[in-house]
Amino acid sequence: MTVPVLPQSLRDNPRPAQWIGFVPGKRVRLATGKVELGQGVLTALAQIAAEELAVDPARIDVVSGETGVTPEEGFTAGSQSIEASGGAIRLVAAELRARFLAAAALRLNCAPAALDIDDGTVLQDGAATALDYWSLAGAVDFEAPATGTVPPRAPGQFRYIGRPLPRRDLPGKLFGGGFIHDLRPEPLRHARSLHRPWPGAALGPLDEAAIARAAGGAVRLIRLGDFAAVLAETEALADRALEAAEARARWSGGTPRPAVPSEPLALLGAEHAERVLEVPAGRADAAASVGRVGARYLRACLAHASIGPSVALARWEDGRLEVLTHSQGVGMLRLALAQALGIAAEAVSVQHRPGAGCYGHNGADDVALDAALVAREAPGHWVRVQWTRAQEMSVVPFGSPMVVDLAAEVDAAGRPVSWEMTVTSGTHGQRPGHNGRTNLLAAEALPGATPTPPAPDVPDAAGFGGLRNAIALYDLPAQRITHHLVARPRMRTSSMRGLGAHGNVFALEGFIDELALRAGEDPLAYRLSLLSDPRGRRVLETVAAMSGWAGRPRGGEGVGWGIAFSRYKNRAAYVALVAEIAVEQAIALRRVWCAVDAGLVINPDGAANQVEGGVIQAASWTVGEEVRVGPEGVETAGWEHYPILRFAEVPEVAVRFVGDATDPPLGLGEVALGPTAAAIGNALADALGVRVREMPLSRERIAAVLLG
Amino acid sequence: MIGFTLNTRPVTVDAAPETSLLHALRGPLGLLATRFGCGAEACGACMVLLDGEPTNSCTLPLARVAGRQVVTVEGLGTPEAPHPVQAALLELQAGQCGYCLSGIQIAAAALLARNPAPERAEIAEALAGNLCRCGAHNRILHAIEAAGAAMRRAA
Structure with a gap:
């Protein structure tokens, strides 16, 4: 007998009671450690539970991301929620349903096979009985660990999976309220925090009375080393107090950073750790080299730039700390807060509440420590801290700039016979607890804090950080991939949607395009000649048909078409993408077609929304976004200096799912980022006849390349 | 006061x-x-x-x-009696995080009040002051078109 390999989430939380309960009022309680980030995951998880339990999804109430209450499932990150939490819920719900049917069979003195369940009611030979989940719950074991041996429903039996289901959280957010920003627990006080503009900066003296006078009300100043906060009764007063405090704050010392012409190029030559990854050859026929091709691709430093600022609420009472947060990982935040405050983790409870769009490790965790530090100084009150727009775009972790160097020797047919890649990047993983440190911003400013040592990158087993998607899936000769992990980049860097995949796929798929053009071949045909993975071929062929690739306009004239392919993390969903652009001085994005194989898709409309959004966000990163750092700190800390794509600038996006519903679901929230960048870059080269290898593909960069 | x-x-x-x-x-x-x-x-x-x-x-x-x-x-509008823009945003699931949707509802309602049959470019122009970071733009544009159509049918 084979023992099924259970999802990690289920191995860590094996008791059905941790996931599912039946509560009075014929409601179902579904608990998950994954949290709503605007991606619709709670709707999809409820859909999975509804399917396997055979209850209407409207009966399900989801509890999400509460320490001590919900299953511990790490971070909501890496496009893994459906695979991990969804995989666990699917197996647990199927097994619970079987346990209920067995209990009902005992009561009814019949074989379980004669029974079925419809919206929670037990049916016997198709007719409703008096038994249901709620009346039988006492007779069913919710504590015996799930074994994963009860097969979930097959695609042909699905009632809910595979159909579009509206987001359960959207109405509440549309008509007002619904966000952590809107919580007003009493007694409430409002705080604003001051953070160092550059690493190690020391904060000069601040005068509480002067700040209060300038703000025009009662204000408390809280100073803890080089961290400061102002506390007031209203938000308006707290805002004025912050303005007064910032105007009076004098920062000195530390390591201010001069402006540089290029943040990615500034990584080169910096202290770094080197490792080499040798990937065995995917093809046997080694022909003679007739020449060598090399190219350098750059990715700018990128900001999360959510529309809503980071917020947290905290209350300190009798040595216990309660925190409300939009963090991606309440369990890790709890440990980090306890470590930073020097208290036991058991004294801290952390609950997730929805924030504005989250695309990775943003300011959510940092502002939670801000709130906790102030709350400790004002026991008994709820303290609400909201960051400013400038803080949201300057003191947060960013997506690291990257330099990707590619080189290949090619044979007479234009196929690579050697393959080398070097990725130079800051870390893509510096979340709370990642390197045994809290990695919380204010913690480093507290009295007696020691400097944070360089962070390692995201582990290979988690899909790599800087090397995410660096391994090409084509049938290539042995790939030699070198990683230079820069110890101290010029800005805080951590996980942002796609991690290294955005830079690496832009580079890899740009380079493959260059090889195709050098060989005088169609970029699609060239790719297919190097790709034996049938699922990869299918997305490429599908997107070619969707877009009319074969009949696309040729010959430049200001219009360009580009194609790109990747499988996110080399193990999540497959994506092929075609972009059509027009170029005068800058890129005008026209249309994008995208074919995705994500296996079984739980909520097709929600999944399409994620891919569409990923395309547009990546398009924005690729054509226009760039964080710049200078002697006063981050210079792009507002929308006027960090523009994102606007309504008049977005391309039309068509998404088609081509996966087989009998294949397991594959994560898809981050799959479009890399291929979008590459397809736009390739379209630009098609339009111009020369290639721009440095993101953002801005008007200035295009002009620089055209002028040679 | x-x-x-x-x-x-x-x-x-x-x-x-x-x-x-x-x-x-x-x-x-x-x-x-x-x-x-x-x-x-x-x-x-x-x-x-x-x-x-x-x-x-x-x-x-x-x-x-x-x-x-x-x-x-x-x-x-309210959940019970939504504005046509609100009804269309929900119908087309035109949002991800939803944080930007308040301002977008306001801008769209003002546009449709003066022009219930706007071209796509006119809608985009009316939303020139609204940012969305999740990339729900196309759904939002479609929803505003649909809301305009619903208002014209009701008129």
């Missing part, structure tokens, strides 16, 4: 005249649909209708609101 009309009802606020309308709405007036995004009139998350015109409330002092008509998302 500063008085104005809020969602068709007269209100007075006891706050300094330089207090922003956004702070008054989210503070003493207790209406939470109008959101803080940047505090610099650059993202549109805080838009309200001021005498029918979409206006950022984050920098708008109460003194300039006195005696005027303010409509927030709460005044556009």
Whole structure:
């Protein structure tokens, strides 16, 4: 007998009671450690539970991301929620349903096979009985660990999976309220925090009375080393107090950073750790080299730039700390807060509440420590801290700039016979607890804090950080991939949607395009000649048909078409993408077609929304976004200096799912980022006849390349 | 005390005249649909209708609101009786995180009030002051077109 390999989430939380309960009022309680980030995951998880339990999804109430209450499932990150939490819920719900049917069979003195369940009611030979989940719950074991041996429903039996289901959280957010920003627990006080503009900066003296006078009300100043906060009764007063405090704050010392012409190029030559990854050859026929091709691709430093600022609420009472947060990982935040405050983790409870769009490790965790530090100084009150727009775009972790160097020797047919890649990047993983440190911003400013040592990158087993998607899936000769992990980049860097995949796929798929053009071949045909993975071929062929690739306009004239392919993390969903652009001085994005194989898709409309959004966000990163750092700190800390794509600038996006519903679901929230960048870059080269290898593909960069 | 009309009802606020309308709405007036995004009139998350015109409330002092008509998302519609824009946004699932949607509802309602049959480019132009980071733009544009069509059918 084979023992099924259970999802990690289920191995860590094996008791059905941790996931599912039946509560009075014929409601179902579904608990998950994954949290709503605007991606619709709670709707999809409820859909999975509804399917396997055979209850209407409207009966399900989801509890999400509460320490001590919900299953511990790490971070909501890496496009893994459906695979991990969804995989666990699917197996647990199927097994619970079987346990209920067995209990009902005992009561009814019949074989379980004669029974079925419809919206929670037990049916016997198709007719409703008096038994249901709620009346039988006492007779069913919710504590015996799930074994994963009860097969979930097959695609042909699905009632809910595979159909579009509206987001359960959207109405509440549309008509007002619904966000952590809107919580007003009493007694409430409002705080604003001051953070160092550059690493190690020391904060000069601040005068509480002067700040209060300038703000025009009662204000408390809280100073803890080089961290400061102002506390007031209203938000308006707290805002004025912050303005007064910032105007009076004098920062000195530390390591201010001069402006540089290029943040990615500034990584080169910096202290770094080197490792080499040798990937065995995917093809046997080694022909003679007739020449060598090399190219350098750059990715700018990128900001999360959510529309809503980071917020947290905290209350300190009798040595216990309660925190409300939009963090991606309440369990890790709890440990980090306890470590930073020097208290036991058991004294801290952390609950997730929805924030504005989250695309990775943003300011959510940092502002939670801000709130906790102030709350400790004002026991008994709820303290609400909201960051400013400038803080949201300057003191947060960013997506690291990257330099990707590619080189290949090619044979007479234009196929690579050697393959080398070097990725130079800051870390893509510096979340709370990642390197045994809290990695919380204010913690480093507290009295007696020691400097944070360089962070390692995201582990290979988690899909790599800087090397995410660096391994090409084509049938290539042995790939030699070198990683230079820069110890101290010029800005805080951590996980942002796609991690290294955005830079690496832009580079890899740009380079493959260059090889195709050098060989005088169609970029699609060239790719297919190097790709034996049938699922990869299918997305490429599908997107070619969707877009009319074969009949696309040729010959430049200001219009360009580009194609790109990747499988996110080399193990999540497959994506092929075609972009059509027009170029005068800058890129005008026209249309994008995208074919995705994500296996079984739980909520097709929600999944399409994620891919569409990923395309547009990546398009924005690729054509226009760039964080710049200078002697006063981050210079792009507002929308006027960090523009994102606007309504008049977005391309039309068509998404088609081509996966087989009998294949397991594959994560898809981050799959479009890399291929979008590459397809736009390739379209630009098609339009111009020369290639721009440095993101953002801005008007200035295009002009620089055209002028040679 | 500063008085104005809020969602068709007269209100007075006891706050300094330089207090922003956004702070008054989210503070003493207790209406939470109008959101803080940047505090610099650059993202549109805080838009309200001021005498029918979409206006950022984050920098708008109460003194300039006195005696005027303010409509927030709460005044556009309710879950039971949604505005056509709200109904269409839900119908087309036109949002991801939803944070930007308050200001977008306001800008769209103002557009459709004066032009219920806008071209796509006109909708995009009407949303020139609204940012969305999740990339829900196309769904939002489609929803506003659909809302216009629904309003024309009802007219």
